[in-house]
Amino acid sequence: MIAPVLVVLGVLVAATGLGLWWRSRNGAYRAVVPDDAHRLLPAQTGTAPGSRLTFVQFSSEVCHPCRQTARVLSTLAARESGVVHTELDVDEHPELVRELNVLRTPTVFALDPEGHIVGRFSGSVTTAQARATLDAASAPAAAA
Amino acid sequence: MPSPTARPGAPAGIDPRGPRVGAGLTALLLVVVLLLTALESVWPSVVVLALVVVSFAIGTARGPQGTWQGAFFKRFVRPRLSPPTDLEDPRPPTFAQLVGLIITGVGLVLGLLAASGLVPGLAVAVTVSAALALVAAFLNSVFGLCLGCEMYLLGQRLRARA
Numbered sequence: 001m002i003a004p005v006l007v008v009l010g011v012l013v014a015a016t017g018l019g020l021w022w023r024s025r026n027g028a029y030r031a032v033v034p035d036d037a038h039r040l041l042p043a044q045t046g047t048a049p050g051s052r053l054t055f056v057q058f059s060s061e062v063c064h065p066c067r068q069t070a071r072v073l074s075t076l077a078a079r080e081s082g083v084v085h086t087e088l089d090v091d092e093h094p095e096l097v098r099e100l101n102v103l104r105t106p107t108v109f110a111l112d113p114e115g116h117i118v119g120r121f122s123g124s125v126t127t128a129q130a131r132a133t134l135d136a137a138s139a140p141a142a143a144a
Numbered sequence: 145m146p147s148p149t150a151r152p153g154a155p156a157g158i159d160p161r162g163p164r165v166g167a168g169l170t171a172l173l174l175v176v177v178l179l180l181t182a183l184e185s186v187w188p189s190v191v192v193l194a195l196v197v198v199s200f201a202i203g204t205a206r207g208p209q210g211t212w213q214g215a216f217f218k219r220f221v222r223p224r225l226s227p228p229t230d231l232e233d234p235r236p237p238t239f240a241q242l243v244g245l246i247i248t249g250v251g252l253v254l255g256l257l258a259a260s261g262l263v264p265g266l267a268v269a270v271t272v273s274a275a276l277a278l279v280a281a282f283l284n285s286v287f288g289l290c291l292g293c294e295m296y297l298l299g300q301r302l303r304a305r306a
Contacts (some may be wrong), residue, residue, distance in 0.1 A: 005184045007275060008175055015279045019287035060297055062233040064160060091300075105297055 016057055026123030027069075031132040034116035041115050044096060052082030053118075053138040054111040057101050060090045065104040065124035071132050073108065083134065110137040157231025158209045163240075166203075166213030168285035170196060170244070174278040178271060186259040186267045193255060193270055196277070197248045203241030207234040211241075235279050239299075240284070240292020247277050 032038070042048055045056050057071045059066035070087055077085035090097050090105060098110065100117075107122040110133060118137050125133075149170035175194050185224040203211045209218075253271020283289040 001182045004179050004271075007181075007271060008178050008278075011178075011275045011278050012282060015282040016286075019278070019283050019289060022283075022289050023287060060300060061154070062235050062300070063297055064232045064293070066238070067230050103298075104294065 009058075013085070022123075026065075027121055027125030027129040028123075029110075029119050029121045029129070029136060031119040031136065032117060034112060034118050036116070038117045039115045040096075040109065040111055040117065045095075045111075045115075046086065047084060047086040049111060049113050049115055050077070050082045050084035051113055053134055054084040054086070054113075054115075056109045056111060057085065057087045058090050058093070058097065058100075058105055058107045059087050060105040063105040068124045069106045069108065072125050072127050076127070076130050076134065080134065083138075112138075155234055157208070158237075159217075159222065159228045160229065160230075160232035161225065162176075162214055162217040162222070163208040163232075163237040163290070164272045164285050164288060165217045166208050166211060167281045167290075168286055169213045170217060171278055171281035173199075173292060174245065174274045174281060177274040180270050181267070181274075186255060186270065189270050189274075190252065190255040190259045193248060193252050193274060196274075197252045198199045200241050200245035200248060203243050204238065208241055209234065226244065236293035236296040239296040240280075240290050242294060243251065243292040244277055244280065247273055251277075 007102070020048060033078065040056055045054070054076065055064070057073060059070065066087075070085075073085040077083045088096070092105075096102075100107075104122050106124070107120060108125070109117050110119045112118050119133070121133065173192060177189050177192045177196065180192060183189070199211055199213065203213075208214055250271050254263075254266040254269035254273075257263045258269070280291045283291060
């Protein structure tokens with residue numbers, strides 16, 4: 001009897017570890033060093049950039065966490081001046097998806113006013129995480 | 145703001161908490177399967193695993209809202225919750241039911257071979273398949289991470305790239 005109980009416990013411990021790791025990754029912002037090779041122009045994003053920060057969110061049609069992330073980011077954009085949020089469908093932008101190595105939806109890129117990519121995150125995001133991302137990404141020269 | 149959700153031809157959304165509750169019930173059944181492997185006979189664990197396989201088959205055909213777990217959610221859980229803030233497209237969780245069906249279905253076939261005495265060594269397949277399905281069901285119910293849904297999105301993406 002003891003072996004099956006250990007199997008159940010082992011499976012639940014492993015799954016909990018996996019779940020905690022996944023949760024810690026969701027919405028976790030990674031800054032990247034901006035360079036001219038990694039820019040998203042208004043022609044590509046379909047929107048004029050914000051004077052502080054632009055969130056470009058890649059979503060897919062049936063992705064449930066995309067809705068939550070879109071809600072948080074558009075609320076933030078509405079409240080903060082100079083912040084813009086725009087959503088692109090991965091099916092309609094396959095070349096951008098390939099170029100930017102978007103592996104899951106939602107994946108969000110933070111752009112400076114010139115369109116340089118200054119960081120990215122994926123998964124559902126909380127309001128606190130989005131705010132922290134805004135502070136980290138829009139601080140002058142912080143990403144360098 | 146253009147939103148990719150509202151596309152013509154999309155099926156009606158479902159309460160996203162339904163599949164999570166359903167996965168919790170499935171996880172309980174899978175724990176029972178694993179505990180029953182302690183018995184000398186393979187049959188009891190195979191019978192309960194068969195119940196899980198049938199549930200996944202129904203979910204694959206009708207969507208997670210059409211299963212007995214979905215009925216349980218609607219009857220006993222949903223009335224106690226506030227209305228959902230948004231609805232979920234049923235296609236990813238339905239695909240996840242198919243993934244569950246394949247994993248547990250393979251375990252069931254091999255388990256039947258073991259239980260009937262044809263290939264006794266295959267009894268371990270019941271444990272392996274129930275353990276894999278338990279990881280997925282547990283992650284779905286407790287963390288809201290639907291592995292099958294992620295696979296569906298990735299599949300969509302790969303198809304779009306090809």
